Amino acid sequence: MENLAGILEHIRKELHKYPEVSEEEYETQKRIQAFLEKHTTCELVTVAKTGLLAIFNGNKKGKTVMLRADIDALPIQEVNTFEHASVNEGVSHKCGHDGHTTILLGVAKLLTENPLPNGKVVLLFQPSEENGSGAQSVLKDPYFKKLHIDYVFALHNLPGFTKREIVVKENEFTSNVKSVAIILEGKTAHAAEPEKGYNPANAIAEILYFIKQETNNIPESADFFLATPIHITMGEKAYGVSAGYGEVHLTLRSWSTRLMEEKQATLKSLLQSLETKEKLRVTASWFEEFYANKNNTKAVEYIEAAATQLKLSINKINIPFKWGEDFGLFTQKYKGAMFGLGAGKNTPALHNPDYDFPDDITLTGAQLFYNILKEVQE
Structure with a gap:
């Protein structure tokens, strides 16, 4: 040997x-x-x-x-x-x-x-x-x-x-693991007149609040669910411009496949409502999925x-x-x-x-x- x-x-x-x-x-x-x-x-x-x-x-x-x-x-x-x-x-x-x-x-x-x-x-x-x-x-x-x-x-x-x-x-x-890249496309405007554009800031805030509320980072629990922000960006460092574009990248983790599907569906529903509410074009790309x-x-x-x-x-x-x-x-x-x-x-x-x-x-x-x-x- x-x-x-x-x-x-x-x-x-x-x-x-x-x-x-x-x-x-x-x-x-x-x-x-x-x-x-x-x-x-x-x-x-x-x-x-x-x-x-x-x-x-x-x-x-x-x-x-x-x-x-x-x-x-x-x-x-x-x-x-x-x-x-x-x-x-x-x-x-x-x-x-x-x-x-x-x-x-x-x-x-x-x-x-x-x-x-x-x-x-x-x-x-x-x-x-x-x-x-x-x-x-x-x-x-x-x-x-x-x-x-x-x-x-x-x-x-x-x-x-x-x-x-x-x-x-x-x-x-x-764990089950899924990654998602959420793209929020709105319309830029003058920072003094943001009402003339569609800024993704409020939508990003709601997404982050959502994952905070949904996360149950207790591994001992059968309904363990962890949503982690990986990357967030919005607009440019141009202080006269109200941003018209943003991204939020997340990973989702759970023990239960059923729970993962439920949380994924809930997030998709939120994104659809934000699209209407904030007048944005919201797309989500799911990748690096591990069962x-x-x-x-x-x-x-x-x-x-x-x-x-x-x-x-x-x-x-x-x-x-x-x-x-x-x-x-x-x-x-x-x-x-x-x-x-x-x-x-x-x-x-x-x-x-x-x-x-x-x-x-x-x-x-x-x-x-x-x-x-x-x-x-x-």
Whole structure:
């Protein structure tokens, strides 16, 4: 296993050094494919342009299990100065997707060295998780549609948790998240005669009041709902002009998909009323939509059994994570679960410019995934 750990650390640092953002993971895809062709025996299929499937078939019939790793990086400038620091200006692996990818490459190596006799294993190296489009693109892929999947699993490294600790939860594991850009178009006028134009200021104020009233930022609550202002702009710094244009950008988060739909509908209704009331043209663009990861009870049991076999500490959390993860789209469609892998209590937080995936948890993730596969087939 020591040799495997060294091989995986090498490819992880290579992936870290050459990161690519969502929808641009062409070189990353090539590196993954080259590793799999050199070190494993599997069928390779390109999906969703920059994604890749590595397929392992057992000799006997069994369940089809998909494991997923996200492969894209973030538009964040790295501040680390180690040898494998990003060489791509303004782009870096600050969420650990280089580590997630490497863990799945480790699983591929384990499946090659110790093939499972039953069933089919589909390793998905998925693009574009960070912008929320990757899972949907894979699900629409013609080849992927032909697969009859029984279970899906994914992990996310978790700074702030003890290294190698396995973090599990039934039902919602991560939040529903939606982003919206609200454009308010009115009519500019002289600042001394604002009545001759249509200023979006009052509408912006009502939107901000609305989200303050609707927000219930209590994670312990089943009706948790968080609306966060991200960006607001209006007019220009021209003091003789009454503004005729404004923007409000928000993110919405909830545990409940139903509640998210209700809040979204309420906001849409408010925007329609503001359009009439303030004589504005109001348009809302919804994007970066993440569905909650809804963990299946049996899938969580498989994770816990596999972790127990490896004598790993299991942390059963009560409150979901407030961040979004597009693997939720898979758990809405298939039985499955996402779980956490502790990355160290003193590891920099995800999306921080000094974050780096800890290589000493890679083999743990690969072995755990492999054991989950065995548990499902037994």
